[in-house]
Amino acid sequence: MGRGFALRWSPRHEVIIGSRDEARAQEAAAGYADAARAALGEAAASNITGASNAATAAGADALVLSIPYENIDAVCPAVLPSAPESCVVVSPIVPMERTGAGFEFVPFRDGKKSAHDTVAAHMRDPARLVSAFHVISEKKLADPSLPLDYDIFVCGDSDECVEAVCGLVSDIEGLRALRLGGGSLAYMAEVATPLLLNAMVRNRLKSPGIKLV
Numbered sequence: 001m002g003r004g005f006a007l008r009w010s011p012r013h014e015v016i017i018g019s020r021d022e023a024r025a026q027e028a029a030a031g032y033a034d035a036a037r038a039a040l041g042e043a044a045a046s047n048i049t050g051a052s053n054a055a056t057a058a059g060a061d062a063l064v065l066s067i068p069y070e071n072i073d074a075v076c077p078a079v080l081p082s083a084p085e086s087c088v089v090v091s092p093i094v095p096m097e098r099t100g101a102g103f104e105f106v107p108f109r110d111g112k113k114s115a116h117d118t119v120a121a122h123m124r125d126p127a128r129l130v131s132a133f134h135v136i137s138e139k140k141l142a143d144p145s146l147p148l149d150y151d152i153f154v155c156g157d158s159d160e161c162v163e164a165v166c167g168l169v170s171d172i173e174g175l176r177a178l179r180l181g182g183g184s185l186a187y188m189a190e191v192a193t194p195l196l197l198n199a200m201v202r203n204r205l206k207s208p209g210i211k212l213v
């Protein structure tokens with residue numbers, strides 16, 4: 001997802017790619033910048049850099065936690081304390097596993113917390129957490145020449161933070177932000193991903209998205 005966010009936001013925003021390994025972040029960022037240079041020009045390319053997770057969080061207006069659900073408890077304590085109090089934290093994280101039955105939603109199957117609630121437990125101010133971007137495929141995001149026409153569900157407890165993330169959604173041409181409600185409803189946005197993927201596999205769809213009409 002990091003590549004897709006970098007390519008889609010770099011024309012308008014400074015994007016810092018974080019990693020547990022600074023060298024890996026810089027290598028990934030250089031690759032994304034090359035792709036941005038070819039597709040979008042030098043100005044976009046120069047907006048993409050890489051840094052350690054903590055350094056990335058330190059200057060962030062918005063911090064997108066593009067990490068697996070299983071690693072939330074390991075990554076958050078190493079990253080969130082570095083973020084400024086004003087930072088809006090964004091979770092696109094989907095608690096999902098592929099089993100013999102198909103793609104399953106881990107909180108329903110195993111009685112675990114949603115990704116939103118799992119991240120919120122690590123936040124100084126859980127109201128600054130907003131869940132969004134669960135239902136857009138990285139394959140679609142990562143190619144800036146592909147036109148998008150999808151809705152993105154957005155959930156959070158602070159109007160100001162939800163508004164900021166809706167702005168980030170609409171900064172990506174072809175995406176429309178749809179507010180679903182507070183953080184306690186974020187599981188509904190998260191569960192839309194296994195729903196989409198099961199429909200994709202059973203019906204041979206290619207990277208489907210969601211659009212309410």
Ligand SMILES: NC(=O)c1ccc[n+]([C@@H]2O[C@H](COP(=O)([O-])OP(=O)(O)OC[C@H]3O[C@@H](n4cnc5c(N)ncnc54)[C@H](OP(=O)(O)O)[C@@H]3O)[C@@H](O)[C@H]2O)c1
Pocket residue numbers: 001002018019020021024025065066067068069071074075092093094095133134135136137138139193
């Ligand atoms: N892929 C999609 O189309 C899609 C769509 C919607 C939502 N999502 C959600 O977005 C999140 C990111 O998805 P993704 O496909 O980009 O994931 P990913 O490529 O598997 O992982 C993203 C990053 O997480 C870090 N990470 C991986 N394993 C880790 C571990 N054991 N401990 C700590 N950090 C680890 C890695 O960064 P470093 O190793 O560099 O630290 C990695 O580059 C997921 O929660 C996913 O459910 C994905």
